[in-house]
Amino acid sequence: MHFAKRGDAVAYLNAMLHRYDLGDKVGADDAVILRAALDRHPEAEQKIGCGITHFSVRTADYGTRCFWLNRTDKSTEKFSHTACIYGT
Template identity: 70%
Template sequence: MPAKPISFGDLHFEKKGDAAAFLQAMLHKYDVGDKVSSDDGSILRAALANHPRAEDKIGCGIIHFSVRSADYGTKCFWVNRTDGSTEKFAHRACVYG
């Protein structure tokens, strides 16, 4: 099966696996409790648009992203919304659906 390219805004990847690895590396450069930088946040906004539940995850609007604890001792990206609510999301779902 041929590789499937994917883009997050102006950021283009030849293969979905490369995009998933990029987001995984981004996640692991932050510690639990960190706020994601505005540059990385721009990439996450574009990636989140590909999430199968993007509308639910974005909700009323995004202020910023953070890294927090997830299930089973892992960590993941969280959306911090304009109304003060938060929602976790799997970066792999932004790539693979």
């Protein structure tokens, strides 16, 4: 996917985040997009770790919702979709 502006990409991912209920596993098509976005995260290597089995939507700090990656070793890690786009 390509977006004319970074803000458009953030808006797309934010809409995706809110399409899911808390605790839901992210669908396969959306997971492909999330993986591509995650590759742009400034801490992508540390976040991915030993590998990803799937993504989910859960709560994060202060009751906000966030994407989480679920690793092959059963550990989980939250990540900011805005950091994937803006690199911060």
